[in-house]
Amino acid sequence: MNWKTVIGEIRNSDGVLEVVDARCPNEFRSRKLEEIFEDLNKPFWIVINKVDLVPKEFADRCKRILKEQSGAVDVVHVSSKKFYGFWILRRSLKKYFGRDRKAKLVVVGFPNVGKSSLINMLAQSTVVSAAPIPGHTKGKQWIRISGKLLLSDTPGVIPKEFASRDWAKILFPDDVEESAFILLEKIKNAEGTNFRELYGIEPEPDEETLKKIALKFGFLRKGGEADTHRAATRLLNDWNNCKLTAWWL
Ligand SMILES: Nc1nc2c(ncn2[C@@H]2O[C@H](COP(=O)(O)OP(=O)(O)OP(=O)(O)O)[C@@H](O)[C@H]2O)c(=O)[nH]1
Numbered sequence: 249m250n251w252k253t254v255i256g257e258i259r260n261s262d263g264v265l266e267v268v269d270a271r272c273p274n275e276f277r278s279r280k281l282e283e284i285f286e287d288l289n290k291p292f293w294i295v296i297n298k299v300d301l302v303p304k305e306f307a308d309r310c311k312r313i314l315k316e317q318s319g320a321v322d323v324v325h326v327s328s329k330k331f332y333g334f335w336i337l338r339r340s341l342k343k344y345f346g347r348d349r350k351a352k353l354v355v356v357g358f359p360n361v362g363k364s365s366l367i368n369m370l371a372q373s374t375v376v377s378a379a380p381i382p383g384h385t386k387g388k389q390w391i392r393i394s395g396k397l398l399l400s401d402t403p404g405v406i407p408k409e410f411a412s413r414d415w416a417k418i419l420f421p422d423d424v425e426e427s428a429f430i431l432l433e434k435i436k437n438a439e440g441t442n443f444r445e446l447y448g449i450e451p452e453p454d455e456e457t458l459k460k461i462a463l464k465f466g467f468l469r470k471g472g473e474a475d476t477h478r479a480a481t482r483l484l485n486d487w488n489n490c491k492l493t494a495w496w497l
Pocket residue numbers: 297298299300301326327328329330357358359360361362363364365366403405488489490
């Protein structure tokens with residue numbers, strides 16, 4: 249779905265679920281987007297997904313801070329992977345919209361935050377998993393998540409222009425080594441991480457670290473030189489598939 253279509257979807261919705269990654273929830277918020285929600289007069293929820301990847305104390309602190317510092321109706325924790333948080337999210341939505349009001353919601357977020365996983369979790373927990381609404385774009389599916397609450401089955405991916413410079417490079421990489429260095433710098437300064445357990449070294453944003461990772465996994469170029477490109481790709485993949493965790497505000 250292109251961005252113009254997403255904005256159209258938001259305009260036609262009754263509310264938005266902004267999904268962020270629990271490992272660094274604040275950096276995954278888009279203030280620009282939240283301003284758009286406010287301009288359009290749409291209530292929004294910040295859904296902190298992947299909460300299984302961070303300590304509870306950190307998750308609770310983030311929730312408190314985001315509640316204070318954002319215009320979100322509510323901030324909730326979920327783990328789409330562990331099927332955690334569904335009821336809390338649903339209760340919060342029901343509380344806002346009431347029993348009798350029909351409401352259509354749209355899920356948005358940066359790449360990889362778990363939008364599709366969240367939609368799947370919400371869909372699997374319901375009796376009617378997908379119901380086309382007459383009068384809507386053909387093929388458009390809505391998922392009933394509770395009595396009158398409907399969720400669009402197509403998430404809106406927030407485009408690169410809305411990301412900070414660092415995240416634009418990590419989420420939409422063109423030079424993977426540069427992207428890996430930016431991620432390493434963030435992990436180095438994180439409150440906690442499993443980096444040392446995964447790779448057996450300290451997270452330092454330099455060539456040497458990529459070389460060590462390459463050697464650890466046997467990524468060698470012809471001639472036996474460490475393949476830092478493959479190591480950088482591995483690091484970014486481990487972050488994206490959530491094997492690698494680190495948390496900071
Ligand atoms: N540990 C953990 N991993 C999760 C959770 N939710 C999603 N993931 C993982 O995060 C990665 C991205 O999840 P997706 O649901 O594909 O994310 P998305 O936002 O739809 O990504 P795009 O479609 O690329 O924009 C996958 O490897 C998921 O398995 C979660 O709650 N916990």
